Amino acid sequence: MGKAWTFGENMNTDEIIPGRFNITIDPKELAKHVFCEVKPEFAKAVRPGDVVVGGPNFGCGSSREHAPIAIKGAGVQCVIAASFARIFFRNAINIGLPILECPEAVEGIREGDEVDVDLATGQIRNLTTGAVFQARPLPDFVLKIAAAGGIVNFLKEHDIQELINAE
Amino acid sequence: MGTLIEEIFSRKAGRRVQAGEIVLLDVDYIMSHDNTTPLAIKAFREIGKPIYDKNRIVLHLDHAYPAPNVMAAENHRKIIDFVKEQELPHLFMQGVCHQVMLEEGFITPGAVVIGADSHSNTYGVMGAFGAGLGSTEIAVAWVTGKCWFKVPETIRIELHGQTQPGVYAKDVMIHIAGLLGMDGATYRSVEFGGEYIENLPMHERIIFPNMSTEIGAKCGLIAADQVTIDYLENETPATGPFEMIRPESPCYERVLEIDVSTLTPQVACHPDVDNVKPLEQVEGLEVHEVYIGTCTNARYEDLEIVANMLKGKRVNPLVRVIVTPASQRIYKKALQNGLIEILMDAGCTVTGTGCGACIGRHGGILAPGERALTTMNRNFVGRMGSPLAEIYLASPATAAATALTGRITDPRKMQKSE
Numbered sequence: 395m396g397k398a399w400t401f402g403e404n405m406n407t408d409e410i411i412p413g414r415f416n417i418t419i420d421p422k423e424l425a426k427h428v429f430c431e432v433k434p435e436f437a438k439a440v441r442p443g444d445v446v447v448g449g450p451n452f453g454c455g456s457s458r459e460h461a462p463i464a465i466k467g468a469g470v471q472c473v474i475a476a477s478f479a480r481i482f483f484r485n486a487i488n489i490g491l492p493i494l495e496c497p498e499a500v501e502g503i504r505e506g507d508e509v510d511v512d513l514a515t516g517q518i519r520n521l522t523t524g525a526v527f528q529a530r531p532l533p534d535f536v537l538k539i540a541a542a543g544g545i546v547n548f549l550k551e552h553d554i555q556e557l558i559n560a561e
Numbered sequence: 562m563g564t565l566i567e568e569i570f571s572r573k574a575g576r577r578v579q580a581g582e583i584v585l586l587d588v589d590y591i592m593s594h595d596n597t598t599p600l601a602i603k604a605f606r607e608i609g610k611p612i613y614d615k616n617r618i619v620l621h622l623d624h625a626y627p628a629p630n631v632m633a634a635e636n637h638r639k640i641i642d643f644v645k646e647q648e649l650p651h652l653f654m655q656g657v658c659h660q661v662m663l664e665e666g667f668i669t670p671g672a673v674v675i676g677a678d679s680h681s682n683t684y685g686v687m688g689a690f691g692a693g694l695g696s697t698e699i700a701v702a703w704v705t706g707k708c709w710f711k712v713p714e715t716i717r718i719e720l721h722g723q724t725q726p727g728v729y730a731k732d733v734m735i736h737i738a739g740l741l742g743m744d745g746a747t748y749r750s751v752e753f754g755g756e757y758i759e760n761l762p763m764h765e766r767i768i769f770p771n772m773s774t775e776i777g778a779k780c781g782l783i784a785a786d787q788v789t790i791d792y793l794e795n796e797t798p799a800t801g802p803f804e805m806i807r808p809e810s811p812c813y814e815r816v817l818e819i820d821v822s823t824l825t826p827q828v829a830c831h832p833d834v835d836n837v838k839p840l841e842q843v844e845g846l847e848v849h850e851v852y853i854g855t856c857t858n859a860r861y862e863d864l865e866i867v868a869n870m871l872k873g874k875r876v877n878p879l880v881r882v883i884v885t886p887a888s889q890r891i892y893k894k895a896l897q898n899g900l901i902e903i904l905m906d907a908g909c910t911v912t913g914t915g916c917g918a919c920i921g922r923h924g925g926i927l928a929p930g931e932r933a934l935t936t937m938n939r940n941f942v943g944r945m946g947s948p949l950a951e952i953y954l955a956s957p958a959t960a961a962a963t964a965l966t967g968r969i970t971d972p973r974k975m976q977k978s979e
Contacts, residue, residue, distance in 0.1 A: 404743050404744065404833065406941045408941040408942065408943050408944050409941065409942060409943070412921065412943045412948070413920040413921045413922060413943075413944070414921055414922060414946070416596060417625070417630070417632035417633055417636065418632065419599055419600045419603060431942060431943050431948045450744055451743060451744035451747060451777060454743060454744065454777060455679065455939065455941060456678075456679045456693075457597065457676075457677055457678050457679040457681075457693040457694060457695055458596065458597070458695075459597070459600055459677075459695035459696045459697060460600075462695075463600075477744065477747065479744070479747060479777060480747060480748050480777065480779055481679060481693050481694055481695060484694055484695060484698065485694070485695035485697070485698075488695060488697040488698055488701075489695075489697055533583070535583060535709065544697070545697055545698070545701055546604050546607045546608050546697060546700070546701075549608050549610070549701060549704070549705075550607075550608060550609065554585065554701065554705040554707050554709075555585065557585065557709055558583050558584070558585050558709060
């Protein structure tokens, strides 16, 4: 359970973490500057378990993994967006930052609402309004990566071929 | 039977694949640069497995090169030490990664190349699959030689006619970005074709796959033809035979027909790539910097257009005009043919090669309240430094005309007066 932080459409990777801060790969250091351009108060006020809520095409722009790492480093539990840009989608899964695609939830959550997310079922509850939303299920191979806590951990235990082998 | 991406992936998979399938493919080359390699090295150490094939790994120092600060230098050190430790054969400090990948012949028709850089889509110009992804996946590919892909649906963009003088591929692509929007092709392959594309030289074709990233595309493709083969044979060390893979009875999600013959110079205005206007609507807007560079528009022919327009003239003395050739090879050719001298005489600052000002790290950072007109592919807020600066994207010709006046200027007016 955490507080919702809402962002607009086309939230790009430069807005998530500007290029000038990407000279480090330390999650805590990156987290100090996350969203500094669009929501300067975010980095100081965010609490572990909070949820980022974004519009369509969240994470568009560069391939920098620093963007999901900065968000994860800030303690964000999950990113809910109307849709994700493709590289951000892959990167978030690979580094173990939970993401859910749910346009209805984005419509029904306001800044500061208390939100509860069940990643296993994709159910999103707005505790402030009482509304409940169901996110689109993630593909099987994505769930395999998520279950391992990211692709690096997956590879420690498995062969890459196991990702897409039939169940 | 399939779209160009289905044909390319089918050859690689050794069986027919169709849009919607998840496939695990062998990758021909794995590209990363000084911004993204340090994270890949970290992930590589965590995975703890050996490199699958050293020859497939291509590393570049270009994003903050030469190092503008100690942390950037530390990144370079980390990468060079890794190259020594693993005895990797391909490390380049010769310019923007994507340009060097093409020049060095790593990209051939039908190849599957991934890069830890969003503009890896550029490789689609050779009829190859090129896509950007993150550092962790780069490390995964280092140790497995493989990457997973969802075979994408395809949007075909059929371009008809010929552009008018003063209108370039950049104007056409900016126009397309305005039509489709920043998420207009998300997860999709975008195929560019039609008689306009067929008649274009390589340096103009590159703009389309390169900027397909800006409309969210997974890849932007142009089928290989004789122009592609001529480039490979004459300009790169790649050796054939090269296969000209083409779409075969394709089934497209959507086909867009565009007549380029009536198009005028276009500008992508602050703060989004899809905030596109015909130049006349922003003509006269004051600029403080003109930046000619990047993987989009800093090739020899781009510098030639600029030099032809600036020859014997002086740029506006209150505007910083910065030219960053995309690669050492381009720089050297421009030097040998006198272009650099023309640019310098006109008052331009010519910098070393690399990504330069495009990522706001060095080489032309903007102050709050400033406005730049550039040949880049991306104008996000804060991209070139201050979040309070504005970035406008246009062709090299528009950049040259604007450099002369200090205001956004229609290049056709300057070209006519010659």
